[in-house]
Amino acid sequence: MIFLSLTTETGFGVNNFIYFFSTPYLTQALFRSLILASVSTLIAGVISWPLAYFVVFCVKEKWRPLFLLAILAPFWTSFTIRAFSWQLVLSDNGVISWLIEKATGSSVALGILYTMNASIFGLALFGSMLCTFTLYGALVSIDKKLVEAASTLGARPYQIFRDIILPLGLPGWLAGIVLSFIVCIGDYAVPTLLGGGLKPVLAQIMLSILKGTYDLSQAATIATILAVTVIICASPLLFFRLFKRRRASA
Amino acid sequence: MRDLIVNRPVFILLTAFFCVVLSIIYMPILVMIIFSFNSGRYQTLPFREPTFEWYVNLVADSSFVDSFFTSLFMASLASLAATALGFFAAYAFSKAKIPFYSLFFGLILSPLVIPIILIGIGMRLQIVSVGIEPALWLVLVGQTLYVLPLAVINLKNRIDKIPKSIEEAGISLGSSKLHLIVFILVPICAPTIFATILLTFTFSFDEFVIAYFLTNFEITLPIKIWTSLVTGFEPKINAAGSAVFLFSLILGFIAQFILLFKQSEKQNGIEPREM
Numbered sequence: 279m280i281f282l283s284l285t286t287e288t289g290f291g292v293n294n295f296i297y298f299f300s301t302p303y304l305t306q307a308l309f310r311s312l313i314l315a316s317v318s319t320l321i322a323g324v325i326s327w328p329l330a331y332f333v334v335f336c337v338k339e340k341w342r343p344l345f346l347l348a349i350l351a352p353f354w355t356s357f358t359i360r361a362f363s364w365q366l367v368l369s370d371n372g373v374i375s376w377l378i379e380k381a382t383g384s385s386v387a388l389g390i391l392y393t394m395n396a397s398i399f400g401l402a403l404f405g406s407m408l409c410t411f412t413l414y415g416a417l418v419s420i421d422k423k424l425v426e427a428a429s430t431l432g433a434r435p436y437q438i439f440r441d442i443i444l445p446l447g448l449p450g451w452l453a454g455i456v457l458s459f460i461v462c463i464g465d466y467a468v469p470t471l472l473g474g475g476l477k478p479v480l481a482q483i484m485l486s487i488l489k490g491t492y493d494l495s496q497a498a499t500i501a502t503i504l505a506v507t508v509i510i511c512a513s514p515l516l517f518f519r520l521f522k523r524r525r526a527s528a
Numbered sequence: 529m530r531d532l533i534v535n536r537p538v539f540i541l542l543t544a545f546f547c548v549v550l551s552i553i554y555m556p557i558l559v560m561i562i563f564s565f566n567s568g569r570y571q572t573l574p575f576r577e578p579t580f581e582w583y584v585n586l587v588a589d590s591s592f593v594d595s596f597f598t599s600l601f602m603a604s605l606a607s608l609a610a611t612a613l614g615f616f617a618a619y620a621f622s623k624a625k626i627p628f629y630s631l632f633f634g635l636i637l638s639p640l641v642i643p644i645i646l647i648g649i650g651m652r653l654q655i656v657s658v659g660i661e662p663a664l665w666l667v668l669v670g671q672t673l674y675v676l677p678l679a680v681i682n683l684k685n686r687i688d689k690i691p692k693s694i695e696e697a698g699i700s701l702g703s704s705k706l707h708l709i710v711f712i713l714v715p716i717c718a719p720t721i722f723a724t725i726l727l728t729f730t731f732s733f734d735e736f737v738i739a740y741f742l743t744n745f746e747i748t749l750p751i752k753i754w755t756s757l758v759t760g761f762e763p764k765i766n767a768a769g770s771a772v773f774l775f776s777l778i779l780g781f782i783a784q785f786i787l788l789f790k791q792s793e794k795q796n797g798i799e800p801r802e803m
Contacts, residue, residue, distance in 0.1 A: 284762060286727075347781060349550065351777055355776045356772055359772060360556070435535050481643070484649060485645070487738075499648045501653075505642075507643075508643060
């Protein structure tokens with residue numbers, strides 16, 4: 279249904295696409311979407327390792343779900359509200375700059391809010407929840423006997439990590455990366471509330487088209503381009519997973 | 529097993545890292561809750577004397593209250609519908625032999641891996657090209673489809689663990705297929721079903737994009753919050769945000785708690801099947 283609507287709307291000709299790629303405003307937005315999503319996802323991916331590692335290996339088995347929930351809890355509450363709550367903290371007269379002012383006695387303009395960095399920060403935090411969740415699933419199912427055997431044979435913690443945990447955790451981690459990239463590239467709330475409206479990403483432009491100028495075919499064009507982008511970016515990782523699984527079962 | 533993998537310094541580092549990330553995640557939310565009791569008109573420190581003014585304003589604002597009830601209504605229906613549909617889908621995927629199994633299963637789960645904004649736009653374009661006016665019942669359909677994968681995954685995980693012998697016993701004792709589902713499978717899965725309803729409820733309650741694209745005038749709570757955020761700040765948004773956050777936090781927490789804790793235990797004396 280979704281794809282049908284997208285193709286019929288844009289199927290009249292490639293004019294829409296020519297318009298898209300000849301408009302710097304739009305191509306820049308696409309580029310910005312890509313950078314924002316990849317950088318945030320990368321950061322999220324890095325953060326997720328120690329987090330999942332802590333929950334799986336440092337916490338008693340009984341308490342694991344509780345710690346996981348503590349990390350995941352904000353995930354199922356409103357996106358918008360969380361993005362907005364960061365405004366309160368990051369803004370030039372927000373909590374952080376107030377704290378700095380109290381500590382140093384001089385007032386500083388933080389200048390973080392309404393920049394790309396703020397968007398990246400917000401999205402990375404969100405993505406890290408997703409990554410941690412999928413990585414947790416992979417790490418929890420690692421057979422204890424493997425680790426014990428390795429250790430009996432004299433493997434040090436680092437070796438155990440490199441030879442057992444890393445390869446076994448990788449599929450879960452990759453799934454998290456793909457999911458987080460998809461969420462980040464389609465997000466509108468964080469870029470609007472933290473990144474500001476001056477340098478919009480594609481999702482923001484789509485939102486404003488649908489509620490503003492109401493140019494449906496253009497919205498469909500942008501949506502198609504975004505969908506293709508997601509597929510292109512996600513497919514290498516999925517292929518990698520498939521390939522891995524084939525090899526494992528062979 | 530912990531000592532084998534993590535030595536002492538690494539353990540301390542990981543613990544510290546976890547605490548830091550946790551505080552970063554929760555700090556802004558705490559700040560928002562604190563500000564929602566702050567009597568100052570502007571969102572700056574220092575903190576003025578505490579007040580319930582914004583909460584009172586919020587309840588007095590009929591557009592907020594109306595949108596809350598709209599959301600409540602929609603989310604209840606969507607979660608019930610998704611859980612019911614999800615149960616049968618999960619049952620079919622779990623027990624029946626379906627041709628092109630992975631293709632269909634992938635299709636059911638696909639909303640999870642498509643950016644929601646694309647789903648929203650796709651639905652909008654679809655209804656416009658068919659000629660239906662955007663309306664609330666479309667949001668209901670859209671949100672049900674959106675949360676369906678969650679329901680299917682949770683319920684399938686549970687149904688997979690029910691040993692085949694139970695069904696076989698039921699059938700050999702003369703129970704019909706329907707009787708089997710209603711009186712045996714549903715009670716066994718009851719905690720999971722309950723958790724799934726809660727979980728899909730929170731997701732649909734907080735869902736913004738589909739509701740935003742598929743309605744023109746009817747407003748759900750996330751839309752109300754979003755529009756008041758974009759058009760200009762009022763302190764009562766802090767109050768609304770805090771209330772909504774705590775509301776969905778608690779519901780979601782209960783749901784996940786059941787799924788993660790209860791599911792791993794034995795239920796009704798049934799041993800989980802080794803997977």
